[in-house]
Amino acid sequence: MSFPRHPRAVITGAGSGFGRALALALARRQGRILVADVNADAAEATVRLVEAAGGAAVAFRCDVSRLTEVEAAADRIDSLWGGADIVVNNAGVAAAGCIGELAMADWQWIVGINLWGVIHGCHVFVPRFREQKCGFILNVAAAAGFVSLPEMGAYSMTKAGVISLSETLYGELGPAGVNVTVACPSFFKTNLMETFRSPGARQRVIAQNLFNRSTVSADQVAADTLASLEAGRLYAIPQRDARLLWRLKRFSPSAYFGTIRKRFYSKAVERQLTKG
Numbered sequence: 001m002s003f004p005r006h007p008r009a010v011i012t013g014a015g016s017g018f019g020r021a022l023a024l025a026l027a028r029r030q031g032r033i034l035v036a037d038v039n040a041d042a043a044e045a046t047v048r049l050v051e052a053a054g055g056a057a058v059a060f061r062c063d064v065s066r067l068t069e070v071e072a073a074a075d076r077i078d079s080l081w082g083g084a085d086i087v088v089n090n091a092g093v094a095a096a097g098c099i100g101e102l103a104m105a106d107w108q109w110i111v112g113i114n115l116w117g118v119i120h121g122c123h124v125f126v127p128r129f130r131e132q133k134c135g136f137i138l139n140v141a142a143a144a145g146f147v148s149l150p151e152m153g154a155y156s157m158t159k160a161g162v163i164s165l166s167e168t169l170y171g172e173l174g175p176a177g178v179n180v181t182v183a184c185p186s187f188f189k190t191n192l193m194e195t196f197r198s199p200g201a202r203q204r205v206i207a208q209n210l211f212n213r214s215t216v217s218a219d220q221v222a223a224d225t226l227a228s229l230e231a232g233r234l235y236a237i238p239q240r241d242a243r244l245l246w247r248l249k250r251f252s253p254s255a256y257f258g259t260i261r262k263r264f265y266s267k268a269v270e271r272q273l274t275k276g
Helices: 017-027 040-052 067-081 105-133 153-176 203-211 219-232 240-251 252-264 266-275
Strands: 008-012 034-038 058-059 086-089 136-142 178-182
Touching: 008 017, 008 105, 017 034, 017 040, 017 086, 017 219, 034 040, 040 058, 058 067, 058 178, 067 105, 086 105, 105 136, 105 153, 105 178, 136 153, 136 219, 153 178, 153 203, 178 219, 240 252
Parallel strands: 008 034, 008 086, 034 058, 086 136, 136 178
Antiparallel strands: none
16 A cells, blocks of 8 residues: 555654654655654754655644643644544654663653653554554654663663554554554664663763764665555564564574673673774
8 A cells, every 4th residue: 555645644753863854755755744743943843844845744742651742633633634644653762771770760751752652642543544444654663672682671661562562553453454564773873862861871872872883864764664664564674783683583582682691791892882
C-alpha cells in the first residue's frame, strides 16, 4: 500500500533531529504535516523548512507523556485536514546509568516520553485508522531495544517496549489495512544528547562519542525508514551495524550476551569508547 498523494501526517518530536528529517521527507511529497513537539519554537522552525521544501505544515505544542495533549493533536489534524494518513510516534529522550544508580526520577521521565508517548499515540490514532480501514503507523524505537547494552537499561527497556507494542499492532491491524513499522536505527547524527541524563560524566562521554563517529545522516535514516513503512515491512533497521547485531543476537543469544559481558568493561574498549 503506497502513501496517498499529499499525505496527511502527524509527527511527534518533529521540532528537530529525526522527526524533522521525516517531516522534510514527506514535505518533498507535498505532504501536509502537523509538526508536534514540546518545544513550540522548534516546531515553528520545522514548519518553515517544510513549507520551503514544498509541503504544508502547522506547529502544535504537544507533550506526549500527557494523553490529553496527544488527543488534542488528533483533534487538531482532524480539524485541519479531516484526519491523518500517517502517524509517527517519534518523540524520545535518552538516559544512561547502571540500574540502582540512575535516579528514579530519570526512569519516570524516560518511560513517560519514550514508552507512554508511543502508547498514547497508538491509543488515540488506532481506532481512527481502524474506522477508515487504512493508514500507516511508524513507531520509533532504536537498536538499543534489542542490543541491550550495559548501563543502558532505562533507554533499552523503553525501546524494547516500543518494539513489542509494534509487533502486537502489526498482527492486530493487518486485517484493517493499516501498515505498522517499528524503526530500530543505531547511532546517527541527531540532537538526542541535548536532553541526555546520567548519574555521571562517563556515560555522557561514551554516548556523545558514539554519536560523533556516525557517518549516517538523519535524512538517510528517514528515507530508508519511510520506504519500509510504505512497503509494509514490520522492522526498519536502516543501518548495517544494527542489522548485524540483530542477526547475531537472534542466531546465538548466549554467545552474544557472553561477548557483551566480557568486552564492555575491558580496558581496550573503555579507552576506545571514551576517547574524544
